[in-house]
Amino acid sequence: MDLVTRRLRSASGIAGPLLFLEEARRARLGELVRIRFPQGERRGQVIELDRGRAVIQVLEETRGIAPASSEVELAGEVASLGVGQDLLGRAFDGAGRPVDGLPPPVPEARVGIQGSAINVVRRAKPEEFIETGLSTIDGLETLVRGQKLPIFSGAGLPAARLASQIARQARVHGGEPFSVVFAAIGAPHRDCAAYLESFTESGALDRTVLFLNRADDPPIERLMTPRCALTAAEHLAFVHGMHVLVVLTDMTSYCEALREVALAREEIPGRRGYPGYMYTDLATLYERAGRVAGKPGSVTQLPVLTMPDDDITHPIPDLTGYITEGQLVLSRDLDRAGVYPPIDPLPSLARLMNAGIGKGRTREDHRGLADQLYAAYARGRDVRRMAAIVGRGNLGQDEKRHLEFADRFEREFLNQGDTFRTIEETLDLGWRMLDGFPDDALTRVKRELVERYRRRLEGGSHGADRDDAHGAHGGAGAALDRPPGREAAARQA
Known part of the structure; x- marks a missing residue:
């Protein structure tokens, strides 16, 4: 196609970022164009074609563009x-x-x-x-x-x-x-x-x-x-x-x-x-x-x-x-x-x-632990709304336990600032969030997993029974302040 047919002086109007072009039968949808006018030059793209009429979206400021004195050059290529x-x-x-x-x-x-x-x-x-x-x-x-x-x-x-x-x-x-x-x-x-x-x-x-x-x-x-x-x-x-x-x-x-x-x-x-x-x-x-x-x-x-x-x-x-x-x-x-x-x-x-998630990807307790944390937090939020009406003093023991969990969960688990926690640190912290609940209350996690990971954390062994599916972790994660388990806390008392 010769150069003359790629340059058109048939702009008929402009509205906002759009320039309307007549007699543009050689234009292609998505084709880039250059719009030249006495005050400068702008780039544009063909976004609509209809029976020889083209709509061009101008990719820069449209101020100063006068359709009657503008020349539109079709570049022959799409945005890339x-x-x-x-x-x-x-x-x-x-x-x-x-x-x-x-x-x-x-x-x-x-x-x-x-x-x-x-x-x-x-x-x-x-x-x-x-x-x-x-x-x-x-x-x-x-x-x-x-x-x-x-x-x-x-x-x-x-x-x-x-x-x-x-x-x-x-x-x-x-x-x-x-x-x-x-x-x-x-x-x-x-x-x-x-x-x-x-x-x-x-x-x-x-x-x-x-x-x-x-x-x-x-x-x-x-x-x-x-x-x-x-x-x-x-x-x-x-x-x-x-x-x-x-x-x-x-x-x-x-x-x-x-x-x-x-x-x-x-x-x-x-x-x-x-x-x-x-x-x-x-x-x-x-x-x-x-x-x-x-x-x-x-x-x-x-x-x-x-x-x-x-x-x-x-x-x-x-x-x-x-x-x-x-x-x-x-x-x-x-x-x-x-x-x-x-x-x-x-x-x-x-x-x-x-x-x-799960064994071989994150850790075998991940799904059950996430479900348990979610259920306990949802219950704690419900109790918080109820406490606003009846007062904390009128709550039962189980309701107080869930309310305390919700407060601690937001303060220690959700709130971490700009620190980095590895997936192992996150899951271990999740188990520590559940310290206030007895084993039989953790109904979303398999019993053998409850016993294994609670025993591991309470005994202070943070490396035993770890799922080594990842291999070693790269990068420096921010250290967590690890609160003692229930038995450790009792010994300190």
Whole structure:
């Protein structure tokens, strides 16, 4: 095709981030364009074609663009990202351009960012867990390789801090290669600077790829950011055999940009003004997580979203919950009480947890212990509400025991700050949380496991009978203050 046919001067109008182009029969869906006008030049992408008429989303500021005097050049290529291992340790903007002051990395290949969901026939079953160092996640809502597990937050809750901490601390066992792709979507400048500083100071930057889309960047770029991140992750996972954790924060900013573009296109709005295809659009992102049969790598997603007005039925968390395999819900009450991370285990859920825990993966007592802690905490929360009405003095002995457990569980198990706990430390701490309960009250755990692990902790032998399925653990975990068992406490008294 000659150069003349690739340059068009038929722009008919502009609305928000969209430029409308007539007589564009040679344009292709997803094709990149350059928009030249007297005051400068902008980039864009063809997002709709209809009988020779094209709609172009402008990827930068549209101020100053005059359709009558603009020339649109069709680039002949779709939006793509240069991928490769050289991306590790680098920071890019939402469109994949370096923002760390270094030259662009030499790519191993250029890949279109649109991607596609993993073929369901080729999907492999998730079977190994990813250790985050956070007891609430590792012990109660275990993250499994290839899973997509979103974090539901509220305005003002420390979701950004939590996402950054997980990205810094997460690791896999067995010496397999592991990396993180961290994408900030519509983040304030101070948060972007804090992310870069945090990864650099912790030493985790060498295994991390950062995509930083700032709040004052064009809304259209927010739609590209998670796609660039997932494209980089897929190459590391399925070409280089790495296990990749992709953290996307904040998906609410992504959905707001999606709504803004849909309104500019004058589409019929769906629930609360969001486009009716938002479910499908989110699925094209979330379903890129998983494992491929016959390939060693995996892509695990940890999307973070802010629930408007703390409403879990809002379209963004509602649709996300349908597509993903559970959720981690942050609690405003726990945050007010000074608990960090304020993850509430009761409304949280990890549907693939059973596939990644147990003997040979974490420890044989993991499932039963998690069920017992969950049941005791749920009962303690019920008693707490009842005590607010009748008073603590009118509670029975069993009710007081559960109430004391709930208080201690939040104070010592859920609340851990920025420390790192290995899975063994988390499970041992869970057993110590149950010190106040007699053996016959622990109905969710097999009797032989109760006897084995209680005897091991009470006798002070923290190494005996340990499931050695992992082998040695790498990395330094923060030491726990181990409270004495019941018998040890009695001897000290």
